[in-house]
Structure formats: C-alpha cells, structure tokens
Amino acid sequence: xxxxxxxxxxxxxxxxxxxxxxxxxxxxxxxxxxxxxxxxxxxxxxxxxxxxxxxxxxxxxxxxxxxxxxxxxxxxxxxxxxxxxxxxxxxxxxxxxxxxxxxxxxxxxx
Amino acid sequence: xxxxxxxxxxxxxxxxxxxxxxxxxxxxxxxxxxxxxxxxxxxxxxxxxxxxxxxxxxxxxxxxxxxxxxxxxxxxxxxxxxxxxxxxxxxxxxxxxxxxxxxxxxxxxxxxxx
Numbered sequence: 001x002x003x004x005x006x007x008x009x010x011x012x013x014x015x016x017x018x019x020x021x022x023x024x025x026x027x028x029x030x031x032x033x034x035x036x037x038x039x040x041x042x043x044x045x046x047x048x049x050x051x052x053x054x055x056x057x058x059x060x061x062x063x064x065x066x067x068x069x070x071x072x073x074x075x076x077x078x079x080x081x082x083x084x085x086x087x088x089x090x091x092x093x094x095x096x097x098x099x100x101x102x103x104x105x106x107x108x109x110x
Numbered sequence: 111x112x113x114x115x116x117x118x119x120x121x122x123x124x125x126x127x128x129x130x131x132x133x134x135x136x137x138x139x140x141x142x143x144x145x146x147x148x149x150x151x152x153x154x155x156x157x158x159x160x161x162x163x164x165x166x167x168x169x170x171x172x173x174x175x176x177x178x179x180x181x182x183x184x185x186x187x188x189x190x191x192x193x194x195x196x197x198x199x200x201x202x203x204x205x206x207x208x209x210x211x212x213x214x215x216x217x218x219x220x221x222x223x224x
Contacts, residue, residue: 032211043114043201043215044153087153096141096205097166098213100153 004088009105018075020104022088025069032091033064035073037084078108114216116202122222128190131219134183135204143203143213144177144187192223
C-alpha cells in the first residue's frame with residue numbers, strides 16, 4: 001500500500017472551510033484514497049473515499065489531483081465538533097489492510 | 111442499524127491475568143478487524159478475518175495474543191497473560207463487499223493492565 005504524508009496539525013476558524021491535504025505520490029492505479037477521522041479516542045469514523053474523480057457527500061468533499069499523487073479533504077463549514085484527527089489512507093481495491101498513519105490533528109477555533 | 115459492538119468498554123486488570131475482549135460485527139458484514147491504539151504506536155492492525163477465517167495475523171504482537179471468530183456474529187481477542195505494556199484501546203471493525211471496502215469501527219475497549 002502507498003504511503004501517505006499529512007501535516008501533523010492544522011487550525012481552522014469555525015464556519016470557514018477546512019482544507020486538509022494528503023500526499024500519496026506512490027499511489028497505484030487501483031488504489032483508492034480513504035479519509036477517516038477520530039474524535040477524542042472514539043472509534044475512527046468513515047468520511048469519504050475516491051479513486052480518481054472528485055467526490056462529495058453530506059460530510060465533506062474529496063479533491064484528487066489529476067496525477068492522483070495528492071488529495072484534499074474539504075469540510076465546507078467547519079464546526080467545533082469537527083475537531084479531530086483526520087487520517088488519509090490509500091487502499092488497494094479488493095483488499096482490506098488499512099494502514100493508519102499519524103494523521104492531521106485539526107482544531108476548529110471559535 | 112446497530113454498529114459494531116464491543117465489550118467491555120473499560121477493563122482494569124492485574125498483570126498476569128487473562129483478558130478477553132469481545133466484538134459483534136455489523137450484521138451481514140463478512141470481514142472483521144482488530145486494531146490496537148496507543149500514544150506511542152498509533153493505530154495498528156492486529157489481525158483480520160474474512161468469512162470467519164484469519165487472513166492476516168502479522169500484526170499480532172506475540173503468542174500471548176490470540177483471536178478467534180467462531181461464527182459470523184462474534185469474535186474475541188484474548189491476552190494471556192496480560193502485561194502493563196498491553197494497556198491500550200482495542201478497536202474492532204467490520205466490513206463487507208457491499209460497503210465498498212469501507213470499514214466501520216466500534217467504540218473500543220479501553221484496557222489498563224496494572
């Protein structure tokens with residue numbers, strides 16, 4: 001599985017968009033990008049995933065660059081409850097071996 | 111729908127005692143995972159099962175750890191004998207082809223070995 005690189009921490013003002021970057025420069029053609037978050041030692045929560053097209057759901061948007069070497073998770077209107085550690089994971093299609101890195105600790109400020 | 115259910119939520123035990131953690135995956139899911147989380151090592155995959163069969167146990171730290179999945183709705187992670195360095199949060203997760211490889215985590219079992 002490809003390795004991912006994320007900044008260790010970020011701050012975001014409440015109500016503003018939070019843009020969380022992830023670098024996965026060694027990603028293969030059949031590998032998906034998944035995003036999870038973990039709020040204060042609760043179980044990690046699935047947010048969104050994609051292969052090469054941009055994706056949007058009720059929680060967030062995922063923007064994947066054309067060369068697929070990086071992606072950005074966008075929380076359009078961050079709230080205090082979005083304060084969490086966000087993990088970017090690359091996963092080969094058909095496999096289940098999720099490898100969690102150190103993630104980005106997002107703090108949403110009032 | 112009920113999510114992944116883990117028990118106990120918290121356990122404090124003495125070094126040398128046997129610890130059994132339990133997990134009920136989401137109904138219909140055919141893959142189950144055990145993870146461990148510590149401050150030092152983060153989230154580590156210990157073992158995963160597919161259709162009740164262990165597929166990859168390379169993350170199991172040592173022989174003191176064992177995991178079983180006797181049926182599709184139940185799994186256990188056992189530590190015998192327990193040691194203080196086993197103190198961690200243990201997460202169970204499940205997945206299915208229908209969920210598109212997305213895995214869903216339980217709320218974890220907080221283990222403290224004194």
